[in-house]
Amino acid sequence: MLQLPQQPFADARPAHKGVVRPLKASDVPAVARLFLKIFRRADKPAGADLQNYLRMLLLASPSYSETAGTQVYEQQDGRIRSALLAVPMRFVANGIIVPGRLLGVFMTDAEKEAAGAAQLILALRPRRADLAFCDSASPTSSHHMLAIGSRPIALQNLEWSRSFRPIGAFAGRFDTRFLRGRAPGLPILAHPLDSLLRRLLPPGEISNHDGLRVAEIPVPTFLVHAPRLIAHYAVRPLWAEEELFWLVSLAARNTRLGTFTIRSVLDRSSAIIGCFVYYAAPGRTAHVLNILALPGREPAVLDAMFHHLDETGHLEARGRAQAALMAGLARQRWLVFRHRAFTLALTRIPEINDAIARGDIYLGGLAGEDWSRLLTDFH
Numbered sequence: 001m002l003q004l005p006q007q008p009f010a011d012a013r014p015a016h017k018g019v020v021r022p023l024k025a026s027d028v029p030a031v032a033r034l035f036l037k038i039f040r041r042a043d044k045p046a047g048a049d050l051q052n053y054l055r056m057l058l059l060a061s062p063s064y065s066e067t068a069g070t071q072v073y074e075q076q077d078g079r080i081r082s083a084l085l086a087v088p089m090r091f092v093a094n095g096i097i098v099p100g101r102l103l104g105v106f107m108t109d110a111e112k113e114a115a116g117a118a119q120l121i122l123a124l125r126p127r128r129a130d131l132a133f134c135d136s137a138s139p140t141s142s143h144h145m146l147a148i149g150s151r152p153i154a155l156q157n158l159e160w161s162r163s164f165r166p167i168g169a170f171a172g173r174f175d176t177r178f179l180r181g182r183a184p185g186l187p188i189l190a191h192p193l194d195s196l197l198r199r200l201l202p203p204g205e206i207s208n209h210d211g212l213r214v215a216e217i218p219v220p221t222f223l224v225h226a227p228r229l230i231a232h233y234a235v236r237p238l239w240a241e242e243e244l245f246w247l248v249s250l251a252a253r254n255t256r257l258g259t260f261t262i263r264s265v266l267d268r269s270s271a272i273i274g275c276f277v278y279y280a281a282p283g284r285t286a287h288v289l290n291i292l293a294l295p296g297r298e299p300a301v302l303d304a305m306f307h308h309l310d311e312t313g314h315l316e317a318r319g320r321a322q323a324a325l326m327a328g329l330a331r332q333r334w335l336v337f338r339h340r341a342f343t344l345a346l347t348r349i350p351e352i353n354d355a356i357a358r359g360d361i362y363l364g365g366l367a368g369e370d371w372s373r374l375l376t377d378f379h
Contacts, residue, residue, distance in 0.1 A: 070085045073115075089243070094355075126346055168187035169285065172187045260277075274293035
């Protein structure tokens with residue numbers, strides 16, 4: 001949800017000088033109100049739920065530091081009219097731990113001033129050996145971030161959608177977009193048509209490679225295996241146990257998308273070769289956050305995941321494209337891609353930029369913004 005004012009920054013002429021500084025706990029009510037005004041078109045004080053969520057999201061990360069955290073622009077009169085929300089996340093780059101931060105909501109009250117947004121974006125220019133990234137940038141935000149040296153990760157701009165019951169999925173999207181959820185029974189009415197369509201135009205058999213099976217995985221076990229399953233990437237989130245548990249706990253609060261769920265994929269010897277993290281919503285859309293797999297096993301893990309999601313009654317599944325998944329995704333029928341948002345990374349570390357160029361970086365899902373309640377909640 002990284003969005004900037006449409007007007008060029010060079011045209012901003014502030015009436016009063018302000019200062020960019022780290023967010024303080026006492027700023028949360030003002031930032032929450034600014035969020036409601038900019039993204040929910042409601043100019044009113046924020047409720048306790050939003051304020052508490054922002055405190056947890058922005059100030060409670062185990063990796064929190066002022067330099068890696070949220071920055072605000074305080075006007076001379078002490079008011080906050082612009083803010084760049086950020087979540088600290090540590091990364092590993094070629095074996096070295098690097099401070100990182102997920103750039104999320106970027107907002108400014110353009111009716112009052114635009115200079116704050118300009119100062120915040122200019123403050124992003126890398127001066128330290130760290131990594132800043134965003135997977136929710138608008139076209140305008142992408143333009144300004146590229147201007148200060150960001151590198152695009154173009155493939156992850158795309159979202160894939162794999163249909164299991166396409167007519168029901170279309171009915172659900174129609175209800176959400178045009179009827180605002182007032183006809184939740186539309187997908188159920190489409191069930192007979194989907195059954196007929198599946199007989200006339202089979203979606204293709206989702207094979208079960210090598211006798212793989214999907215099983216529940218307790219969170220403590222996931223915390224152990226997740227770092228192992230991405231260890232082959234040159235640049236990847238550190239996912240230390242405390243930090244990954246904190247992310248999982250926050251993601252589980254986003255109940256509007258469904259039930260936060262983690263499943264493992266096991267081979268014949270019951271060894272975990274992959275995991276997938278998603279919001280389960282039988283009868284609706286499964287929103288997939290992460291697909292983790294040992295190198296070379298991605299197609300098999302994808303097949304096992306899609307088979308499971310189909311069997312559990314989902315209408316469709318959606319997730320972000322990643323280079324390692326493309327071979328497996330290309331084999332699926334009833335799957336399409338569409339632009340979702342721009343993904344960019346900003347660093348002065350040459351080894352990270354090299355890894356970005358060759359696609360050897362793991363971002364997205366729990367190492368991204370798709371789990372945030374700010375994208376779907378607080379209306």
